[in-house]
Amino acid sequence: MKTTKFLPIALSSIALTTMISTEAFAKQDHGNHYGQRIHKSSEANLVFKEIKGLQKFYKHYKVVDQTTDELGITHYTLQPNANGKFAVDKEVKVHVDKDGKVLLVTGDTKGKDLTPTNTVSISELTAVSNALDSLGLTEKTAVNIGGKVVKSKDLIIDAKTNKQVYRIEIITTSPKINHAVVDVDAQTGHVVNTQNKIKHTATTGLGQGVLGAYKSININQLSATSYELKDYASPINYFTYGYNETTKTFSPVKDTDKTFNAADQKPAVDAHYYAKRVFDYYKNTHGRNSYDNLGSKIVSVVHVNTLNTTNDNRNNAAWIGDKVIYGDGDNSTLLAPSGALDVVAHELTHAVTEKSVNFTYQGQSGALDESTSDTFAFFLDPSDYLIAEDVYTPGTAGDGLRSLQAPTKYGQPDNMANYVNTAADYGGVHVNSGIPNKAAYNTIVALGKAKAEKIYYRGITNYLTSNATFLDAKKAYVQAATDLYGAADAALVSQAWDAVGVK
Ligand SMILES: [Ca+2]
Ligand SMILES: [Ca+2]
Ligand SMILES: [Zn+2]
Structure with missing residues (x-):
């Protein structure tokens, strides 16, 4: 069995964030124990004296942001600056506990000498105009419904080139949807970099x-x-x-x-x-x-x-x-099949079982694959025990492709006594599925949907194997019911399968 670990969903997003960040500290702090204690923002850069790549440049770093989280950990964001302009892409974060102990330093810890090699020769207005132009926009035509077209404009240092650039963030909703950050060389006015920020x-x-x-x-x-x-x-x-x-x-x-x-x-x-x-x-x-x-x-x-x-x-x-x-x-036989929730549920449950049980699509295990899809189709569309009734034979009311309750109505056996031995349809997977379908129906009637769906999910994710027979399925669901609800309910599951001749 493949097992996949996942985060418990009951955690609130705040708790989750906290859990992840605490874990990140534990993982990333490879025993770096800094001697420097930090009690205020003006001291945050002093820890850089203990970091090889930064010790020469620590004086250039200034705190540009700080937050203290619910665990009392303070996170300082620092950037190097020259002539009052910041190299924003070189930011470093220093994470400090309540006592001033440095827990971790993250970000770009490879410092460099930032002496800009160009001058500031163009105005901010020209830079904005050039940035808009590079996106096929003009001040007159660019519109951002409910907000500003130019969200921010800062004169910064591009640390890669050691040049001063205007970094301009632009958002438009017409004439087209745009969200871009454009760097314009402060001397030449040329656009030197554009980041497309549009996700979706x-x-x-x-x-x-x-x-x-x-x-x-x-x-x-x-x-x-x-x-x-x-x-x-x-x-x-x-x-x-x-x-x-x-x-x-x-x-x-x-x-x-x-x-x-x-x-x-x-x-x-x-x-x-x-x-x-x-x-x-x-x-x-x-x-x-x-x-x-x-x-x-x-x-x-x-x-x-x-x-x-x-x-x-x-x-x-x-x-x-x-x-x-x-x-x-x-x-005539069928409207577009996606028009029925239970059909979509059936198909997408095949995806779930493929990634959990991965039933061999042949004989009894193949019929279990089909039956699992029909059973979850019911759990998703529990108003009746028919499959595909919303799209099946639009000219005839009240029928369906199959029925969990009455498999024989649609040419399926509902008992092992009538199991169909055939080479067709991978050993009759769409025919013999009537037997486990009826067992599922019996289970649902005996225990109710809420318990039945938990038992079935536990069965396919924990107990069933790719080569399962009907008898294996019975044992799997009996065990799942025992785990979840105890012996009395497990006995009802057992009887549900006894009734279709799986003993
Ligand atoms: Ca249905
Ligand atoms: Ca019909
Ligand atoms: Zn199917």
């Missing part, structure tokens, strides 16, 4: 799903007239793409405004929206951080209607190792 422009949009309902979705703004189905705002990123059958490539689903309601966007909206629903569930109910428990992004690709040019994939959806793909449905 997260915003909230509206999407219309396969069944017509509108839902709030997290999207990414590229410009005033370009938005895409990328969610950078959530702890897990969700990227949703559209497949191009001709070029066999896919690209982000985009719109010119925040409302994604074109006909061909509906499958994408639901794939995007439900993927987040699924991993919100795994996080909130089981503390799992994405399918791999490492927070990996979720990539969904819609409009995948053929595989290898011949296979009709319209009525299919699949997890393919690092992304989930969806056909558009033929609109």
